[in-house]
Amino acid sequence: MKPYMTSALALCALMAAGAASAQSLNVVCSNEQAWCDLMAQNFKIDTGVNVAMVRKSTGEVLAQIRAEAGNPKVDVWWGGTGDPHLIAANEGLTVATGVDVSDQLGWSKNMTEMSGGKAIGVHVGLLGMLYNTQVLAEKGLPAPACWKDLAKPEYKGEVTVSNPQSSGTAYTQLATLVQLFGEDEAFKMLAEIGANVNQHTKSGSAPGKMAARGETTIAVGFMHDMVNLKKQGFPVEIVSPCEGTGYEVGAVSVINGTPNLDAAKKWVEYVLSAEAQSRGLEVGVFNIPSNPGSATDPDAPDMAAVKLIDYDFATYGSSQTRERLLARWDAEVKSKGGNFEQ
Numbered sequence: 001m002k003p004y005m006t007s008a009l010a011l012c013a014l015m016a017a018g019a020a021s022a023q024s025l026n027v028v029c030s031n032e033q034a035w036c037d038l039m040a041q042n043f044k045i046d047t048g049v050n051v052a053m054v055r056k057s058t059g060e061v062l063a064q065i066r067a068e069a070g071n072p073k074v075d076v077w078w079g080g081t082g083d084p085h086l087i088a089a090n091e092g093l094t095v096a097t098g099v100d101v102s103d104q105l106g107w108s109k110n111m112t113e114m115s116g117g118k119a120i121g122v123h124v125g126l127l128g129m130l131y132n133t134q135v136l137a138e139k140g141l142p143a144p145a146c147w148k149d150l151a152k153p154e155y156k157g158e159v160t161v162s163n164p165q166s167s168g169t170a171y172t173q174l175a176t177l178v179q180l181f182g183e184d185e186a187f188k189m190l191a192e193i194g195a196n197v198n199q200h201t202k203s204g205s206a207p208g209k210m211a212a213r214g215e216t217t218i219a220v221g222f223m224h225d226m227v228n229l230k231k232q233g234f235p236v237e238i239v240s241p242c243e244g245t246g247y248e249v250g251a252v253s254v255i256n257g258t259p260n261l262d263a264a265k266k267w268v269e270y271v272l273s274a275e276a277q278s279r280g281l282e283v284g285v286f287n288i289p290s291n292p293g294s295a296t297d298p299d300a301p302d303m304a305a306v307k308l309i310d311y312d313f314a315t316y317g318s319s320q321t322r323e324r325l326l327a328r329w330d331a332e333v334k335s336k337g338g339n340f341e342q
Contacts, residue, residue, distance in 0.1 A: 023048070023049050023050065023260075023263055024049065024050040024051070024052060024260070024263075025043075025049050025050070025051050025052070025075050025076065025260055025263045025264060025267060026051075026052045026054075026073065026074045026075045026076070026260075027040065027051055027052070027053050027054075027074065027075065027076045027077075027078055027267065028053075028054050028055075028056055028061050028064070028074045028076070028077050028078070029053055029054065029055050029056075029078050029079050030055070030056060030057060030058045030061055030077070030078070030079040030080025030081075030168065030250075031055075031078065031079035031080070031250070031285075032205060032225070032283070032284075032285065033055050034283035034284070035079075035280055035283050035285050036053050036055050036078075036079075037053065038279060038280075038282065038283050039051075039053075039078075039270075039271065039276065039279075040053040042276065042279060043266075043267065043270055043276075046270070047263075047266055047270070049263050049266065049267075051267075054074075057080070057162075057166045057167050057168065057202055057203050057204065058080035058081050058083075058084045058085075058166075058167070058168030058171075059084065059163075059164070059165055059166040059167060059168065059171070060166055060202075061077055061080065061084070062084040062087060062088060065077065065088060065093050065094075065255055066091070066093065069093055069256070069257075070257060071257070072255045072256070072257045072258060074255055074258075075254065075255055075258040075259075075260045075263070075264045075267075076252065076253070076254055076255065076258075076264050076267050076268070077094070077252070077253045077254075077255065078122070078252045078267070078271060079122070079123075079250050079251075079252070080168050080250060080251070081125075081168030081169065081171065081172050081248040081249075081250065081251075082111055082119065082121065082248055082249040082250065082251045082313060082317060083168065083171060083172070083175070083248075083313065083316055083317040083322065084168055084171075084317075084322075085111075085115070085118075085119035085251035085253050085317075086111075086114065086115055086119055086251075086313060086314075086317030086318070087317060087318065087319050087322060088118075088119070088253060089115040089116060089118035089119050089253065090115075090317075090318065090319060091319060092256060093255065093256055094115075094118040094119065094253040094254055094255055094256055095118060095254050095255075095256045095258075095261075096116055096117030096118050097117065097120075097254050097261075097264070097265050097268050098117065098265075099120065099265060099268045099269055099272070101120055101272065103291065103292075103293075104120075104121070104272060104290045104291060104292075105121075105290050105291075105292055107121055107124060107249055107290075108120060108121035108122070108249070108272075108290035109121075110249075111249050111251055111313070114313060114314060114317075115251075115253075118253055118254075119251040119252070119253045120251060120252050120253075120268060120272065120290075121249040121250065121251055121290050122250050122251060122252050122271055122272065122277070122289070122290050123249075123250040123277075123287040123288060123289055123290060124247055124248065124249055124250070124287060124288040124290075124303065125222035125223070125224050125225075125247060125248040125250060125287050125288070125301075126222065126223045126224070126240070126245060126247045126288075126301045126303065126306050126308070127169070127172055127173060127176055127220070127221075127222060127223070127245045127246050127247060127248070128220075128221070128222070128223040128226065128238055128239055128240050128241065128245060128301075128306075129144055129150070129218060129219065129220055129238075129239040129241060130207075130208050130211050130212075130218070130219045130220075130221065130226045130229070130236050130237070130238055130239070131143060131144060131211060131217060131218045131219075131236065131237055131239070132211045132212065132214055132216075132217055132218075132234075132235055132236055133235045133236065133237055134214065134235045135211075135214050135216075135217045136217055139158070139217065141154060141155070141158065141217065142154070143237065143239070144218055144239060145239060145241070145242050146241050146242040146243055147177060147180070147189070147241045147242075147243050148189065148243070150193045150196065150218065150220075151189055151192035151193050151195075151196065152196075153196075155196045155217070155218065156195065156196045157196065157198045158196060158198070158216065158217035158218055159193065159196045159197050159198065159216070159217070159218045159219070159220075160197065160198055160199050160200075160201065160206075160207035160210050160211065160215075160216040160218070160219050160220075161173070161193075161197055161200060161201075161207055161219070161220045161338075162200060162201045162202065162203060162204045162206065162207060162220075162221075163200040163201065163202060163340060163341070164325075164326060164329055165326060165329075165330075166202045166203075167201070167202065167203060167204040168204060168248065169204025169205070169220075169221055169222060169248075170200075170204060170220075171322065171325075171326075172246055172247070172248050173220055173246070174186075174190065174325055174326075174329060175246060175311070175316040175325070176245060176246030176309060176311070177189060177190060178316075178325065179246065179309050179311065179312060179316075180243055180244060180309060181243075187328060187329075187332050187333065190329070190332070190333045191332050191333050191336050192336075194333045194334070194336030194337055194338065195336045195337050196337070197336075197337055197338035198216060198337075198338055198339070199216070199338050199339045199340075199341065200334075200338050200339070200340045200341065201341045202341045204221055204222065204225075205221055205222070205225045206341070207219035207220060207221055208221040208225050208226050208229055208236075209229065211236060212229040212232075212234035212236050213234075222248065222287070223238055223240070223301040223306075224285070224286040224287040224288075224300060224301055225286075226238045227286040227297075227299055227300060227301065228284035228285070228286055230299075231284070231286075231299060232284070240306045240307065242307075243307075244307040244308065244309050245306065245307065245308060245309065246308070246309050246311045247303075247308055247311055249313070250287065252267070252268050252271050252272075254268065272290060272291060273291060274289075274291040274292075274293035274294045274295075277289040277290070277291050277294040278294045278295035281295060281296075281297055286299065286300040286301070287300070287301075288300065288301065288303060
């Protein structure tokens with residue numbers, strides 16, 4: 001064999017080895033940025049797979065994977081509320097991975113079964129309210145205790161919520177109130193609350209952060225994010241609404257048409273592991289993990305201590321229900337007040 005041929009073969013072998021070692025995965029993350037970044041870092045360390053991570057709210061992700069159907073730019077969708085994950089599964093935008101979930105908690109198995117194996121539950125988040133104690137005292141306002149309190153005229157301009165068109169948190173609130181009060185009564189209440197809203201944010205966790213900083217008085221969001229703010233020392237109190245509240249089952253889904261299916265399955269297996277879920281505590285993640293072997297914090301929300309509704313994921317995780325409710329929200333609530341974060 002001629003020397004130049006030997007060199008060419010050696011170069012090809014090196015290039016092939018380099019390609020194998022540079023295996024990569026494109027993940028869109030609907031969890032908090034610090035959690036997204038830590039998981040990408042740890043996954044690379046543990047598996048050798050590079051992760052390109054982008055953080056987006058659930059509504060934005062659903063819109064993206066719909067637009068990219070047949071030519072996906074991402075391989076995995078991790079985190080965010082379960083309703084849009086179920087919609088993606090029902091629309092054939094995601095695929096079953098066959099990953100074993102027998103060691104996960106019951107609600108994780110239920111999500112997996114409901115979606116035909118396409119969406120797997122990775123955490124639970126309980127919906128609640130947060131208020132800044134200092135701002136409340138300065139303004140001489142009473143503390144909210146119930147969903148209906150948010151409609152009181154004394155709270156005009158004092159409430160911040162997210163936009164259900166982009167935020168899974170806000171859609172969970174919308175679906176929760178409909179299930180608690182009936183659709184017509186819920187929309188009447190949402191319109192009254194809307195008149196008190198000073199801003200609708202794109203992200204579901206943003207209102208709580210604004211309240212913690214004293215930029216608003218009352219916020220709606222998930223309690224595990226609020227626990228993180230309180231543990232950081234912000235003057236906030238967390239409220240579980242007196243009428244009862246809904247919850248999310250955050251999920252992980254693999255995008256239909258991914259060219260990196262093997263690496264995507266590795267990601268799913270990784271985020272279901274007790275070791276990976278336990279690492280969330282390092283960056284202030286206090287949701288309820290799906291793996292019973294995961295470490296938890298004593299201050300984390302407790303499902304048994306909160307008055308929860310029997311959240312109907314099958315109904316409110318359908319495309320038809322979501323689109324109809326969001327259209328009604330646009331018509332009856334959006335116009336009532338509050339700026340919209342672009």
